[in-house]
Amino acid sequence: MDVLLGAVVQAVRLLLSGDREVLRVTALSLQVSLTATALSLLVGVPLGTWLALARFPGRRLFLGLVNTGMGMPPVVAGLLITVLLWRSGPLGQLRLLYTPTAIVIAQFVIAAPEVTGLTVAAMQQLNPRLRLQILALGATRWQLLGLLVRETRLPLLAAVMAGFGAVISEVGASMMVGGNIPGQTRVLTTATVLETSKGNFDLALALGLLLLALIYVVNLTLTWVQQRERPL
Amino acid sequence: MRPRAGMLLALVLLLAGCTSGAVPARPDGDSAATSAGTAVPAQAAPAGRPANPEVILATTTSTQDSGLLDVLVPMFERGSGYQVKPIAVGTGQALALGARGEADVVLVHAPEAEQEWMAADNGTARLLVMHNDFVLVGPPDDPAGVRGAASAEAGFARIAQARAPFISRGDDSGTHKQEQAIWQAAGLDPRGEGWYQETGQGMGATLNVADEKRAYTLTDRGTYLARQSGLQLEIVLEGAKALLNVYHVMPVNPAKFPGVNAAGGQAFADFMVAPATQEIIGQFGADRYGQPLFFPDAGKREDEVGS
Numbered sequence: 001m002d003v004l005l006g007a008v009v010q011a012v013r014l015l016l017s018g019d020r021e022v023l024r025v026t027a028l029s030l031q032v033s034l035t036a037t038a039l040s041l042l043v044g045v046p047l048g049t050w051l052a053l054a055r056f057p058g059r060r061l062f063l064g065l066v067n068t069g070m071g072m073p074p075v076v077a078g079l080l081i082t083v084l085l086w087r088s089g090p091l092g093q094l095r096l097l098y099t100p101t102a103i104v105i106a107q108f109v110i111a112a113p114e115v116t117g118l119t120v121a122a123m124q125q126l127n128p129r130l131r132l133q134i135l136a137l138g139a140t141r142w143q144l145l146g147l148l149v150r151e152t153r154l155p156l157l158a159a160v161m162a163g164f165g166a167v168i169s170e171v172g173a174s175m176m177v178g179g180n181i182p183g184q185t186r187v188l189t190t191a192t193v194l195e196t197s198k199g200n201f202d203l204a205l206a207l208g209l210l211l212l213a214l215i216y217v218v219n220l221t222l223t224w225v226q227q228r229e230r231p232l
Numbered sequence: 233m234r235p236r237a238g239m240l241l242a243l244v245l246l247l248a249g250c251t252s253g254a255v256p257a258r259p260d261g262d263s264a265a266t267s268a269g270t271a272v273p274a275q276a277a278p279a280g281r282p283a284n285p286e287v288i289l290a291t292t293t294s295t296q297d298s299g300l301l302d303v304l305v306p307m308f309e310r311g312s313g314y315q316v317k318p319i320a321v322g323t324g325q326a327l328a329l330g331a332r333g334e335a336d337v338v339l340v341h342a343p344e345a346e347q348e349w350m351a352a353d354n355g356t357a358r359l360l361v362m363h364n365d366f367v368l369v370g371p372p373d374d375p376a377g378v379r380g381a382a383s384a385e386a387g388f389a390r391i392a393q394a395r396a397p398f399i400s401r402g403d404d405s406g407t408h409k410q411e412q413a414i415w416q417a418a419g420l421d422p423r424g425e426g427w428y429q430e431t432g433q434g435m436g437a438t439l440n441v442a443d444e445k446r447a448y449t450l451t452d453r454g455t456y457l458a459r460q461s462g463l464q465l466e467i468v469l470e471g472a473k474a475l476l477n478v479y480h481v482m483p484v485n486p487a488k489f490p491g492v493n494a495a496g497g498q499a500f501a502d503f504m505v506a507p508a509t510q511e512i513i514g515q516f517g518a519d520r521y522g523q524p525l526f527f528p529d530a531g532k533r534e535d536e537v538g539s
Contacts, residue, residue: 086334087491097334098288098317179319182302198297199436199459 007205011213014206021182026210029187032100033168034218036107040115040163043108045156048119049145053131063120069113074106075172081106082176098179103187106173111163118159122152157226161219168215188214281313287496289318290327290335292406293434295479296320298454298525300516307512308503314496324404330354330482333489337497339504341406341479343534344413355482356494361504362513362526363478363537366410368469369439369456370396370448378448384474385418392420395427397447401438402430406477411450414474439463452477454517454525476538478529481505505530 178185195204376394381387422428483497510528517525
């Protein structure tokens with residue numbers, strides 16, 4: 001029990017003291033994961049809407065792929081991206097391996113199927129006549145998308161939280177494509193794993209608690225937005 | 233208005249994520265203690281800044297965990313203008329990365345594997361840098377009676393005889409390879425035996441498992457010293473020749489892998505064996521543990537090490 005209490009005390013102390021390394025690591029975690037989540041929103045919502053509404057041969061197979069992607073183990077995503085980004089790989093010229101951009105890419109690969117799949121489910125909940133009605137009133141494709149998104153904003157916000165939760169907490173991909181380099185690609189999850197393997201349990205727990213607090217703050221904000229939208 | 237506020241908030245979060253795609257500032261926490269002689273911020277270009285400044289160093293987790301790289305890498309970066317990316321993984325992975333040309337220089341401690349690696353033409357040189365030693369640790373009551381064994385192989389044989397629990401790293405690391413070499417030299421193969429267990433993890437984690445299970449394990453002295461206060465394990469065998477842990481630095485061969493930063497890799501290797509660096513290595517850890525963690529060996533022959 002005192003291990004936990006010690007960790008809480010240390011976590012608070014780390015934050016208040018403004019420990020540079022901890023601040024840097026936390027900032028990078030947020031930056032990378034928020035970017036990846038935003039990108040997967042930009043891709044996932046239109047793609048999910050289209051998948052939900054369009055009809056084409058192989059649609060169910062493709063949907064199956066997307067849903068499988070939701071269960072993609074992060075370390076496998078990391079391995080795949082690593083092989084692509086290797087010097088000897090197809091994208092080696094971009095020199096992206098062991099940079100934060102590589103982590104964003106890997107996290108995008110993890111979050112995008114999540115967001116897409118949940119968007120499909122959200123859109124399919126709508127009354128099919130709604131789409132016809134909107135189109136009948138003269139809406140363009142993009143206006144249709146915008147209106148549908150507004151109608152499904154509750155489950156969509158849940159999709160955002162799911163996508164963000166998936167990437168801020170993953171460690172396998174970040175470790176592989178980032179390399180956990182101090183000052184460059186070390187994020188909260190990889191730092192926690194490092195400190196645990198070194199046996200610094202107090203510090204590891206403190207970092208873990210910090211991560212949880214971070215996730216809570218972000219999700220609290222999103223939940224507040226989600227719940228505020230609810231008509232009385 | 234409500235939906236607008238929500239979208240605005242989402243936009244803010246989006247921007248927060250996207251602003252300054254630049255990497256956070258390079259670490260300079262240690263610069264507080266250094267002289268103000270050279271200021272080499274990442275953006276300024278001092279005369280002689282190399283054309284390709286990125287050097288990927290593949291090394292092991294135990295080298296990283298010892299903290300030595302946290303001292304040496306910034307020193308090297310300041311003096312040379314290179315930016316080092318130390319990738320700390322298991323020895324197996326470090327050598328594999330070098331053997332694919334995905335790293336520019338390799339710093340490991342597994343002599344047999346290194347020699348195979350060099351024989352496959354993966355490196356331009358194999359420079360002896362330093363050594364530390366492994367120790368066999370175990371429960372204070374030493375149920376297998378390892379204390380007093382004449383050699384590492386004899387100690388291991390006693391453990392096998394008594395079927396005492398032994399925890400292995402099992403991760404192809406330098407430590408693991410050293411352990412396997414000792415079992416082999418003793419003519420034993422403990423894999424599959426109930427008393428022999430593998431964690432597949434780093435040294436710190438493995439020590440914890442051994443501590444919890446009151447088992448024996450092979451560890452490098454540095455990690456043991458760093459963790460000693462939290463463990464009940466004690467050193468039961470040390471000083472044997474088979475327990476020496478020798479580090480070599482090997483720049484990756486540009487003839488085989490045109491994409492490597494040959495100049496950078498060579499510069500790092502030269503730095504590791506330079507007299508000034510060797511002195512720092514020899515003093516590292518002395519103030520914290522009362523004894524240095526590493527012993528500088530540059531220039532020696534391999535059989536001279538440890539004598």
